[in-house]
Amino acid sequence: MSKNICFIDGLEGVLKYREVDIKELVELPYDAVSYLLIRGELPGEQELAEYSARLHAERGINREVLDIIRMCNFNIDAMEALRTVICFISQFDPDLNDSSPEGNMRKAIRLIAIVPTIVATYYRMANGKEPLPPDPSLSHGANFLHMIKGSKPDPLDAEVMEKDFILSAEHELNASTFSSRVTASTMSDLYSAVVSGLCTLKGPLHGGARAEVMTMLNEVASPENAEKFVLGKIAQKEKIMGFGHRVYKTYDPRGAIFKQLAKKLAESRGDMHWYATAEAIENVVIRELVEKRGKPIYPNVDFYSGVIYKYMEIPPQLATSIFAIGRISGWIAHCFDQYDRKKIIRPRAFMLDEC
Numbered sequence: 001m002s003k004n005i006c007f008i009d010g011l012e013g014v015l016k017y018r019e020v021d022i023k024e025l026v027e028l029p030y031d032a033v034s035y036l037l038i039r040g041e042l043p044g045e046q047e048l049a050e051y052s053a054r055l056h057a058e059r060g061i062n063r064e065v066l067d068i069i070r071m072c073n074f075n076i077d078a079m080e081a082l083r084t085v086i087c088f089i090s091q092f093d094p095d096l097n098d099s100s101p102e103g104n105m106r107k108a109i110r111l112i113a114i115v116p117t118i119v120a121t122y123y124r125m126a127n128g129k130e131p132l133p134p135d136p137s138l139s140h141g142a143n144f145l146h147m148i149k150g151s152k153p154d155p156l157d158a159e160v161m162e163k164d165f166i167l168s169a170e171h172e173l174n175a176s177t178f179s180s181r182v183t184a185s186t187m188s189d190l191y192s193a194v195v196s197g198l199c200t201l202k203g204p205l206h207g208g209a210r211a212e213v214m215t216m217l218n219e220v221a222s223p224e225n226a227e228k229f230v231l232g233k234i235a236q237k238e239k240i241m242g243f244g245h246r247v248y249k250t251y252d253p254r255g256a257i258f259k260q261l262a263k264k265l266a267e268s269r270g271d272m273h274w275y276a277t278a279e280a281i282e283n284v285v286i287r288e289l290v291e292k293r294g295k296p297i298y299p300n301v302d303f304y305s306g307v308i309y310k311y312m313e314i315p316p317q318l319a320t321s322i323f324a325i326g327r328i329s330g331w332i333a334h335c336f337d338q339y340d341r342k343k344i345i346r347p348r349a350f351m352l353d354e355c
């Protein structure tokens with residue numbers, strides 16, 4: 001693959017997937033961004049139509065998968081069910097051990113297409129509702145909302161969901177992508193590499209931070225409590241979820257877009273409560289950590305996305321799996337790159353001190 005999968009300038013707050021700025025990418029459909037990531041170039045109109053049609057055709061799940069989901073524990077995070085089901089379905093993929101570029105592309109399309117359906121089906125069953133089949137006329141974001149809510153989504157909600165998937169799709173060698181790459185570097189199959197990514201994403205210092213942000217918003221409850229809450233966390237030397245980043249030492253560009261989307265949702269609902277609570281937390285964090293202590297701790301991708309889920313009435317149990325729905329295209333892009341390299345990743349133990 002010729003172009004770099006991802007470029008981040010952590011000091012200037014720049015993020016590009018394959019040389020296209022994230023501000024341009026969020027205006028595209030998720031399918032186009034997914035195509036860009038796994039194939040290396042933006043699709044033309046015809047290519048996008050064909051790619052979307054292939055994704056839409058692979059969205060459905062069969063009776064066996066429904067039975068497996070039915071056997072899951074419905075009191076836990078959807079990530080557990082997602083990991084279990086991906087492990088289960090890999091055995092039945094006719095291309096499981098076809099590691100040719102064509103075989104890998106067929107698996108990639110099946111995986112990207114089916115993950116939202118697994119998450120939505122689990123969610124509906126966990127809430128005592130009949131699972132809904134995917135709607136091939138809807139975009140990736142709109143279809144997911146339709147499958148969890150049971151009705152055609154409001155256009156703004158669908159737009160926000162689509163942008164969420166795009167903003168979550170890729171971020172260079174973050175922990176879960178690194179995991180996926182390590183698995184792919186052994187020439188293990190794509191399902192195994194995706195499961196590695198899922199297992200790593202769920203931790204609270206990575207994708208799990210989104211759910212923690214939602215819990216924190218509930219705890220803070222209103223803008224007036226933000227000051228006391230943040231000062232308490234700092235005094236206890238505890239991390240404030242949704243803030244800070246290993247690479248960004250300025251505002252995370254994804255966090256800035258999520259903030260705009262959160263404001264738009266709040267205004268559209270005529271209810272600024274959660275947005276104002278989040279902004280109050282942000283203001284105290286920036287005053288205390290950035291301005292007074294000189295630490296570059298700004299909202300990251302997980303902070304205002306947590307606010308969005310409050311408005312869209314998406315529960316914390318789904319937050320990390322929504323991240324996974326977006327990120328799977330990035331994992332796969334990295335796995336393809338790793339397969340081309342045909343070289344195992346094997347760091348030495350002393351390198352852990354650098355992490």
Ligand SMILES: CC(C)(COP(=O)(O)OP(=O)(O)OC[C@H]1O[C@@H](n2cnc3c(N)ncnc32)[C@H](O)[C@@H]1OP(=O)(O)O)[C@@H](O)C(=O)NCCC(=O)NCCS
Pocket residue numbers: 204205206207209238239240241242243244245246247295297300301302
């Ligand atoms: C993302 C994260 C893991 C990056 O970690 P890191 O690069 O290893 O940075 P460190 O944990 O070494 O933190 C560096 C300093 O900033 C402080 N810091 C970092 N994130 C902080 C946060 N969210 N709240 C308060 N202080 C924070 C640390 O306490 C540390 O201070 P010190 O130098 O006085 O000890 C970290 O910022 C974090 O845990 N954030 C909260 C979880 C989160 O939102 N994760 C999603 C990431 S996209």
